[in-house]
Amino acid sequence: MLDLVRPKIEIRGVSKTYASEHGPVLALRGTDLTVNEGEFVSIVGPSGCGKSTLLYVVGGFLAADGEVAVDGAPIKGPGTDRGVVFQEYALFPWLTVHDNIAFGLERQGLVASEREKIVSRLVGVIGLAGFEKRYPRELSGGMKQRVAIARTLARDPAILLLDEPFGALDAQTREIMQDELLRIWLETRKTVLMVTHDVTEAVYLSNRICVMSARPGQIIEEFTVSLDRGRPREELVVSEQFNSIRNRVWLSVRRQALVAGERNDES
Amino acid sequence: MTKADEFMSSARRGLVRVAPLILFGLIWHIICAVGLVNKDFLPAPGAVAAALADLFKGGEITKNLTITLFRAAVGLVLGAACGIWIGVMMARSRHFREYVTPIVGGTYSLPKSALIPLFALWFGIGNVTAIAAVFLACLLPMIVNTYHGVVTTPKVLVWSAEALGTGERELWPRIFIRNALPDIFTGLRIALGFSFVLAISAEMIASTNGIGKLIFMYGENGNYDYMFAGIACMVIVAFLADRVLVILTKRLLVWHESAVTEPETRRR
Amino acid sequence: MNSAEVRTDAFAWRSAVSILLFIALWEIAARIHVAPAILLPPFSIVAAQLWHSTLDGTLAADLSISLARAFCGLALATGGGVVLGLLMARNRTIEWLVDPLVALGFPSPKIAFIPIFILWFGIESLSKVLLVTFACVFPVIIGTYSAARAVSRQFIWSALSLGSNRFSLFLHVILPACYPRIFTTFRIVVPVGLITTFTAEMVAGGGGMGATLIYSQRFFESPTVFAYIVVMLAVGLVVDAVMRRFQNRFLRWAEG
Secondary structure, eight states: OOOOSOOSEEEEEEEEEEEETTEEEEEEEEEEEEEOTTOEEEEEOSTTSSHHHHHHHHHTSSOOEEEEEETTEEOOSOOTTEEEEOTTOOOOTTSOHHHHHHHHHHHHTOOHHHHHHHHHHHHHHHTOTTOTTOOGGGSOHHHHHHHHHHHHHHTOOSEEEEESTTTTSOHHHHHHHHHHHHHHHHHHOOEEEEEOSOHHHHHHHOSEEEEEOSSSBOEEEEEEOOOOTTSOHHHHHHSHHHHHHHHHHHHHHHHHHHHHHHHHHHO | OOHHHHHHHHHHHHHHHHHHHHHHHHHHHHHHHHTOSOTTTSOOHHHHHHHHHHHHHHTHHHHHHHHHHHHHHHHHHHHHHHHHHHHHHHHHOHHHHHHHHHHHHHHHTSOGGGHHHHHHHHHOSSHHHHHHHHHHHHHHHHHHHHHHHHHTSOHHHHHHHHHTTOOHHHHIIIIIIHHHHHHHHHHHHHHHHHHHHHHHHHHHHHOSSSHHHHHHHHHHHTOHHHHHHHHHHHHHHHHHHHHHHHHHHHHHTTTSTTSSOOSSOOOO | OOHHHHHHHHHHHHHHHHHHHHHHHHHHHHHTTSSOTTTSOOHHHHHHHHHHHHHTTHHHHHHHHHHHHHHHHHHHHHHHHHHHHHHHHHOHHHHHHHHHHHHHHTTSOGGGGHHHHHHHHOSSHHHHHHHHHHHHHHHHHHHHHHHHHTSOHHHHHHHHHTTOOHHHHIIIIIHHHHHHHHHHHHHHHHHHHHHHHHHHHHHHOSSSHHHHHHHHHHTTOHHHHHHHHHHHHHHHHHHHHHHHHHHHHHOTTSOO
């Protein structure tokens, strides 16, 4: 695909060291990655390989060596162009569903009527009409994650950063939420960078999968996924095509996991 | 990092932490030297230090401090022992718990120092009054914390122990009480603070000796540098006692991730 | 009526029975002179004294003085403590300056400072209020500081990528996240404020419940001694119940 438009996200030579009680730890070493506009890219890899760290660096939450550029300009910290959804939802427990979703809009300075319009639309999109006055404490895991997604979408960021968004959910809810996310992405066509440890999920949702090596992390393999996402899950997941990709990705991750395991034994 | 390096860096850190105190001490000294405040209201740090040295030499401080510490310690030990026992009993027996809880809940709201005049009425001026007050004050945090510690023993711990052949009788010391130890030590730290407060309160209100009384008397007689000296001494003693308990707890509970909640969490 | 309500009703019943039993034993023991009347006046006499003091206004006067002192001190301690705790969490220099003071102040028996406060502020209300502030501020500082430091970084990161500036972060994320901890600390500190007030009044006089209590003891007026202790107990219970109500009403959102 000829791409004369510059990539949405460019990550070049990013390295990150952090301090731990056993001395400095190199989490990422010279990682490179580009994400084009409208792509759904997943990063998979063994536990502790640094994939979440990379996501946090892109989000501007962690400082690192190297370059991260969005639309060609280096990032200077967190920004409203990069929305983030965490595994633990990070919903503000003292705010209702409504106020959580409206949080970004209030920061933006929109008037109440404007905010209402956006919030009610999003509540509809995530299918939680009627729950606006509930507190996060009263919601199930899947509902919380929907609210978290709605809250992020409220400011209409061009980029969505998802850190194992469905990791805390049970298997059935996870599948439902994956379909939800897919639906929202197909509608909005945002650029998505997702970290997950679930290879099947990565294949199901993304059009590109990057495999990260064991720590210190680097992208060592990439897979392009072109599946017809119009097909229902039941058909897609059992198909030859799906499983061939899934198996290749899984093997790649498995190899890295074994390397990581050996390193742990040695140390 | 070698041992010497570790020592140097923790010494340096200790110095940094103490530095503001030296700064405040200097400011105190300057305020007094410049005469910003009436000498009577705020004796200079030098005068207080001299008074403190004098008290040590003359033995007044050691004598009275021992009396105060004795009262606090006896009350603390008795209160802790009874408190732990009651807490364990409350956790073991539903009947016991049902009868004792209203009493415990009720006395929680009673300021224990209010009982000092009552005890003075009953036991007169002296050791018994002070020890009784300390005892009652230490009881409650020990009961509450012990009970909480035992009752929050994870079920899976108990089941694992049973599956590994631990008998009913052994479960208590081995599992429940061990699990409750961090909470017990937290309660002990609170009770330690209470023991000092109640001992001194009792001495100021109804006693003829003890460091509380000493401080009060110097105040009444206008010997303010001695008064300040006595207070400073008490602050240091209480601080050291607390530190010792914290270090002891860390040593004994080395297996627990957060043995005693440090007031100043220094994580970044 | 759900099971929780049934349980609290049963608990209330049992408490009432315990209290009545206690009063009955007290009355009987006093009447049969287990101890001289000076040391153990019968409950009925104490109740009569309580009634008497209420009627002639002394109880009301003493109580209002003491409570006013306690709550002024608590208000100052909470306001100042929260501000200091937040500042310490935010600013390294302030943390460095205040930390040793808190480390020394927290374990020390603040009661020992009564003579200093009397020296500087007299024996009337000001010294009591400030002593209460001094006694209560340290736990508030510590509680606020550790709550502020413990705010999950995911809250902060989410707020930042939703467009919060530093000030809004503090006001709309860190402070609300600290409310439960601040309130819990406040609940713990209120009895401390009451105790400090009563004790300071017992030691230094100057009106209030504690002063009357100690005078009664010195003149062997034991019914008043008992009556005032009962009132102090009741005050403690009422205040605690009020705070529990408040917590249920406004802090429902806090998990656990």
